[in-house]
Amino acid sequence: MFERLRGTRDFLPNEMAARKKVFSSIKKSVEEFGFFETDTPGIELFELYSIKSGEEIIDELYAFEDKGGRMISLRPELTPSVVRVLVSRAKELSFPVKWYSIPRLWRYERPQSGRLREFYQLNIDIFGSEDPRADTEVISCAIKLLCDLGFDESDIEVRISDRRMLQEFLLNLGITNYQDVLKKIDKREKISERDFKEMLAGISLDHTQINEIEEFLNSKGDFLKSIEGLSCAYQGEGISKVIFSLRKIAQSLNDRGYEKFITFDPSIVRGLDYYTGMVFEVHDRKREFRALFGGGRYDNLAELFGGEHIPAVGFGMGDAVLELMMRRKNIWPEEKVEIDLFIATIGDVEKEVSKLLTSLRNNNFKVDCDIMGRNLSNQIKFANKLGAKSLLIVGERDLNEGNVTLRDLESGKESKISLNGIISEPSKYLTKVL
Amino acid sequence: MFERLRGTRDFLPNEMAARKKVFSSIKKSVEEFGFFETDTPGIELFELYSIKSGEEIIDELYAFEDKGGRMISLRPELTPSVVRVLVSRAKELSFPVKWYSIPRLWRYERPQSGRLREFYQLNIDIFGSEDPRADTEVISCAIKLLCDLGFDESDIEVRISDRRMLQEFLLNLGITNYQDVLKKIDKREKISERDFKEMLAGISLDHTQINEIEEFLNSKGDFLKSIEGLSCAYQGEGISKVIFSLRKIAQSLNDRGYEKFITFDPSIVRGLDYYTGMVFEVHDRKREFRALFGGGRYDNLAELFGGEHIPAVGFGMGDAVLELMMRRKNIWPEEKVEIDLFIATIGDVEKEVSKLLTSLRNNNFKVDCDIMGRNLSNQIKFANKLGAKSLLIVGERDLNEGNVTLRDLESGKESKISLNGIISEPSKYLTKVL
Numbered sequence: 001m002f003e004r005l006r007g008t009r010d011f012l013p014n015e016m017a018a019r020k021k022v023f024s025s026i027k028k029s030v031e032e033f034g035f036f037e038t039d040t041p042g043i044e045l046f047e048l049y050s051i052k053s054g055e056e057i058i059d060e061l062y063a064f065e066d067k068g069g070r071m072i073s074l075r076p077e078l079t080p081s082v083v084r085v086l087v088s089r090a091k092e093l094s095f096p097v098k099w100y101s102i103p104r105l106w107r108y109e110r111p112q113s114g115r116l117r118e119f120y121q122l123n124i125d126i127f128g129s130e131d132p133r134a135d136t137e138v139i140s141c142a143i144k145l146l147c148d149l150g151f152d153e154s155d156i157e158v159r160i161s162d163r164r165m166l167q168e169f170l171l172n173l174g175i176t177n178y179q180d181v182l183k184k185i186d187k188r189e190k191i192s193e194r195d196f197k198e199m200l201a202g203i204s205l206d207h208t209q210i211n212e213i214e215e216f217l218n219s220k221g222d223f224l225k226s227i228e229g230l231s232c233a234y235q236g237e238g239i240s241k242v243i244f245s246l247r248k249i250a251q252s253l254n255d256r257g258y259e260k261f262i263t264f265d266p267s268i269v270r271g272l273d274y275y276t277g278m279v280f281e282v283h284d285r286k287r288e289f290r291a292l293f294g295g296g297r298y299d300n301l302a303e304l305f306g307g308e309h310i311p312a313v314g315f316g317m318g319d320a321v322l323e324l325m326m327r328r329k330n331i332w333p334e335e336k337v338e339i340d341l342f343i344a345t346i347g348d349v350e351k352e353v354s355k356l357l358t359s360l361r362n363n364n365f366k367v368d369c370d371i372m373g374r375n376l377s378n379q380i381k382f383a384n385k386l387g388a389k390s391l392l393i394v395g396e397r398d399l400n401e402g403n404v405t406l407r408d409l410e411s412g413k414e415s416k417i418s419l420n421g422i423i424s425e426p427s428k429y430l431t432k433v434l
Numbered sequence: 435m436f437e438r439l440r441g442t443r444d445f446l447p448n449e450m451a452a453r454k455k456v457f458s459s460i461k462k463s464v465e466e467f468g469f470f471e472t473d474t475p476g477i478e479l480f481e482l483y484s485i486k487s488g489e490e491i492i493d494e495l496y497a498f499e500d501k502g503g504r505m506i507s508l509r510p511e512l513t514p515s516v517v518r519v520l521v522s523r524a525k526e527l528s529f530p531v532k533w534y535s536i537p538r539l540w541r542y543e544r545p546q547s548g549r550l551r552e553f554y555q556l557n558i559d560i561f562g563s564e565d566p567r568a569d570t571e572v573i574s575c576a577i578k579l580l581c582d583l584g585f586d587e588s589d590i591e592v593r594i595s596d597r598r599m600l601q602e603f604l605l606n607l608g609i610t611n612y613q614d615v616l617k618k619i620d621k622r623e624k625i626s627e628r629d630f631k632e633m634l635a636g637i638s639l640d641h642t643q644i645n646e647i648e649e650f651l652n653s654k655g656d657f658l659k660s661i662e663g664l665s666c667a668y669q670g671e672g673i674s675k676v677i678f679s680l681r682k683i684a685q686s687l688n689d690r691g692y693e694k695f696i697t698f699d700p701s702i703v704r705g706l707d708y709y710t711g712m713v714f715e716v717h718d719r720k721r722e723f724r725a726l727f728g729g730g731r732y733d734n735l736a737e738l739f740g741g742e743h744i745p746a747v748g749f750g751m752g753d754a755v756l757e758l759m760m761r762r763k764n765i766w767p768e769e770k771v772e773i774d775l776f777i778a779t780i781g782d783v784e785k786e787v788s789k790l791l792t793s794l795r796n797n798n799f800k801v802d803c804d805i806m807g808r809n810l811s812n813q814i815k816f817a818n819k820l821g822a823k824s825l826l827i828v829g830e831r832d833l834n835e836g837n838v839t840l841r842d843l844e845s846g847k848e849s850k851i852s853l854n855g856i857i858s859e860p861s862k863y864l865t866k867v868l
Contacts, residue, residue: 001740002482002518004475005506010519012526013470013533020471032795034802034820036447036771037454041438041552042476042538043496043508048436062477064498067542072439074477074508084436085444092446094819096805099447104476104538108501118475126805133784133805144795255788306435337470350567354689361466361578368468371530371560371567385528386468 007109007117018333019319022149022326023102026122029145033137035100035124040081042104046071048080051304056271060107074106078123078316079274079301086127087307095128095310098137114290114321122293125314130299132248134313135278136256138295139249142282142315143258146292149322150331156292158258159265160223160280162246163296165230166266168239169216173209181205185217186269217267223250226264242277249278274298278313284325292325293317338433340390342383343369346376347396352404352419356394359423365430384409390430392422441543441551452767453753456583456760457536460556463579467571469534469558474515476538480505482514485738490705494541508540512557512750513708513735520561521741529562529744532571548724548755556727559748564733566682568747569712570690572729573683576716576749577692580726583756584765590726592692593699594657594714596680597730599664600700602673603650607643615639619651620703651701657684660698676711683712708732712747718759726759727751772867774824776817777803778810781830786838786853790828793857799864818843824864826856 004010011019027037046063062074075081078101086093102122109115124141126134139158146156166185167178175181184199191199193214200210219226227250231243246264253262270279279296283289295315302310326332341360343353353369360367368386370379376393383391393405399419406422406429407414422429438444445453461471480497496508509515512535520527536556543549558575560568573592580590600619601612609615618633625633627648634644653660661684665677680698687696704713713730717723729749736744760766775794777787787803794801802820804813810827817825827839833853840856840863841848856863 001521002479003522004518005477005479005500005504008475008477009473010475010515010523011473012519012523013472013531016471016473019473028798032798032800034773034800037450038447039443039445039450039453041442041444043439043442043540043552045436045439062498062500064496066496070439080436081444084438085446087435088437089444089446094816097447098802106477118477129805131805131807133803137805140791252784252788255785256792339468350686351689354686357574358690364462364466366466366468368532369567371563371565371571373565382528 005117007111009116009118013337014335017337018335021333022319022322023120025148026102026145027100029148030100030122030124030141033098033124033141033144035098035141038082038085038099038101040075040078040085040101040103042075043072044075044081044084046073048084049073049076051080057107060109062106062108075103076105076107078103078105078121079125079298079314080305082123082125083301083305083307083312086310087302087305090307090310093128096134097127098124099127100124114318114324116320120319122317122319123314125312127302127310127312129313130311132245132278133252134311135245135249135297136252138313138315139253139262139280140256140258142280142293142295142317143261146282149326150329151325153260155285155325155329156261156282157285158262158280158282159220159268160246160249160262160278161264161266161268162242162278163269163275164242164277165239165246166216166269168234168236168242169266170213171238172234172236173212175205175209177203181213182269185213185267186271188217188267220263220265220267223259223262223264224254246278268294270294270296274301274304276300280315282317284328288328289321289324292321336387338387338389339366339368340388340430340433341365341367341392342379342386342388342390343367343392343394344376344379344383345370345394349394349396349399352394352399355423356392356419360426360430363426364432365426366433389433394419439551441545443550443552447771448769451771452769455767456753456756457554459582460536460579461534463582464534464556464558464575467532467558467575467578469532469575472516472519472533472535474509474512474519474535474537476509477506478509478515478518480507482518483507483510485514491541494543496540496542509537510539510541512537512539512555513559513732513748514739516557516559517735517739517741517746520744521736521739524741524744530568531561532558533561534558548752548758550754554753556751556753557748559746561736561744561746563747564745566679566712567686568745569679569683569731570686572747572749573687573696573714574690574692576714576727576729576751577695580716583760584763585759587694589719589759589763590695590716591719592696592714592716593654593702594680594683594696594712595698595700595702596676596712597703597709598676598711599673599680600650600703602668602670602676603700604647605672606668606670607646609639609643611637615647616703619647619701620705622651622701654697654699654701657693657696657698658688680712702728704728704730708735708738710734714749716751718762722762723755723758726755770821772821772823773800773802774822774864774867775799775801775826776813776820776822776824777801777826777828778813778817779804779828780810783828783830783833786828786833789857790826790853794860794864797860798866799860800867823867828853 227247275296276299277297281294282292297313299311391407403416614637661681709730710733711731715728716726731747733745825841837850
């Protein structure tokens with residue numbers, strides 16, 4: 001017997017039915033924000049990732065040489081592919097573009113709760129707008145899609161910051177090895193305060209600087225109030241610009257009714273190297289799970305990929321943590337399949353069944369029938385397993401009078417109807433599952 | 435600038451919108467036949483394919499060693515994965531099962547018209563029934579889904595045969611190296627008659643045998659009539675069983691109204707090693723393209739994979755030839771995106787826009803808005819590019835009277851409406867795209 005690879009998943013129809021409901025809810029929410037779906041290959045040139053994806057992702061690549069001698073890789077994230085498409089087809093596009101996709105991604109990691117080797121990840125991105133309204137759209141979309149799935153502000157917290165703010169703050173402290181400090185801050189939540197401080201000391205930060213950083217990172221709170229606080233505490237052209245943009249985002253999110261979801265949290269930096277401005281993460285309030293998702297601004301990636309300057313903001317949300325969180329809250333859809341009708345047969349009635357099948361399916365009903373030659377009681381058992389709403393019994397005896405028996409499998413109510421009637425006007429007798 | 439790998443594709447939103455319509459039509463058709471969607475990984479153990487997929491597929495595998503030292507492969511076809519799932523989870527299932535999936539597949543081939551290195555392939559299979567009605571269901575589903583896409587009997591031909599029929603025929607001629615002959619027959623359409631005959635002579639067939647084979651393979655025609663002809667020409671227990679089953683399939687397909695689509699064609703054998711009985715291929719009538727799809731019975735694969743005996747019948751249809759055929763007939767959907775409403779703004783009206791966006795999206799409208807600070811005329815141009823059905827102009831002056839302007843972008847008709855009205859009851863003013 002063969003096994004599937006560790007960290008990959010199979011989905012039977014009932015499991016798939018639940019997942020399809022979740023994905024279709026997500027797509028609906030995202031499309032309400034004017035995002036359009038795109039699609040890109042599952043395999044790409046290796047160099048697409050070696051440029052800017054960050055060491056962690058490079059270490060986890062499924063990369064190999066193809067039969068033509070090219071180094072290629074299964075995609076570990078979508079952003080590089082999307083930016084590649086954007087750069088190569090920019091001339092066809094009217095900016096800003098709002099794109100989404102739910103790609104299958106692969107990372108060679110140690111499989112654990114909420115982390116798989118093959119997973120799906122919703123990606124949404126706005127390209128071509130530097131305006132804070134683009135940031136607001138992206139964050140609002142994140143919140144709305146979670147609400148549409150059944151979450152509310154008691155479940156989730158959106159923690160927002162801005163890398164430029166942190167950079168300005170560090171410059172104010174006389175610290176210039178910004179990228180090094182950023183990498184340490186990204187690891188902060190996984191280690192003790194003492195270890196964190198030691199790490200900072202290890203890259204030549206002094207005691208005062210370290211304490212100031214620690215204090216700054218802990219200044220988490222109400223988004224708009226925090227921004228006002230920062231605007232009093234820090235001056236200068238650089239920081240004013242960042243504060244102006246963050247204030248606009250905070251104000252709009254409040255106007256849109258998302259105030260209770262959002263927190264200003266300067267400790268959020270995000271691992272990926274390519275972020276340049278606003279960054280955010282979504283967590284469950286109880287912090288039982290790893291980040292549900294994260295995103296932010298990455299205004300320089302198109303240029304790095306050989307294109308024009310195209311500002312960008314977006315996020316990626318994996319399906320594994322989402323499923324864990326939905327199951328915990330009991331909002332994962334019921335895992336069951338459904339059809340409209342099962343046709344059970346008694347005797348040789350194949351001609352009539354053929355006519356029924358063609359007519360009902362041409363009228364868009366989901367219909368199945370016996371293909372095993374089972375007795376009636378076993379056919380009915382099977383119809384129930386398929387989640388059939390109705391059962392149509394086609395028997396030789398009934399057919400002598402031109403009749404068939406229609407049974408509602410929920411109520412058990414049964415009635416004799418004319419075979420020709422249901423063939424010519426199925427909608428008079430049946431309703432559709434969806 | 436980065437390029438995508440040869441034989442892979444990117445889809446922009448307008449291209450994707452057309453493809454989504456095609457895929458959703460296919461899913462609908464298939465679900466009307468009671469097939470349920472499943473999902474399996476894009477990567478599998480290499481051995482899953484080395485067993486029974488046939489040399490051609492093995493040569494084209496994207497196979498490599500993963501970081502844990504396992505030989506793995508991108509999936510080149512779905513059937514082995516589905517059978518793996520079936521065998522490993524047979525105890526949870528109520529047979530027969532009818533499954534479908536539209537996996538992304540990878541084969542390292544020379545990219546050409548209708549043949550790509552990465553493509554999608556609809557797979558449908560019925561497991562657990564030996565009954566010819568299962569074969570009929572699968573072939574009917576193939577025909578129905580093509581009709582639902584806009585094809586008719588003048589476009590497509592379903593050529594059906596049975597490997598056992600050919601085997602019995604060869605045994606009657608005293609030929610026992612059945613598999614060798616089968617491989618030659620599979621190549622027959624690509625070479626001249628003379629080369630074909632030479633190939634057969636090369637595996638020690640004599641002149642009479644070769645001519646009889648050639649005559650048999652050319653005995654293409656009306657399905658039911660051909661079967662009746664064969665039933666007169668050939669006797670014996672083995673062949674009677676095959677004829678009985680083919681006659682039932684032919685009769686049912688006629689009863690279902692698909693007579694004009696189907697032909698009996700004994701030259702159809704299908705490349706894959708695992709087929710055991712009925713085999714079929716779908717072609718465009720003009721034979722401009724390679725086979726649109728093929729399938730058949732493969733009753734032994736579950737056993738080969740270490741499971742019980744689970745009879746199976748199904749087919750796989752790739753998206754590349756389908757797209758070529760649809761474009762040739764001008765039934766490929768229009769490549770355009772659409773949204774319900776674009777909100778254009780004049781002046782500082784952000785609070786009002788925020789309220790509108792939240793309300794309209796909560797009411798499931800697809801809404802976009804300006805995030806560029808453009809002037810009105812450029813906002814309207816952009817709205818048209820997004821395929822917006824309506825335009826809502828929110829301007830400071832109108833707002834003084836509590837009004838906004840709603841314009842139908844198709845008719846150009848415009849009316850002043852109350853801001854509070856459209857916020858509280860959007861469905862009174864707008865209709866949805868879908």
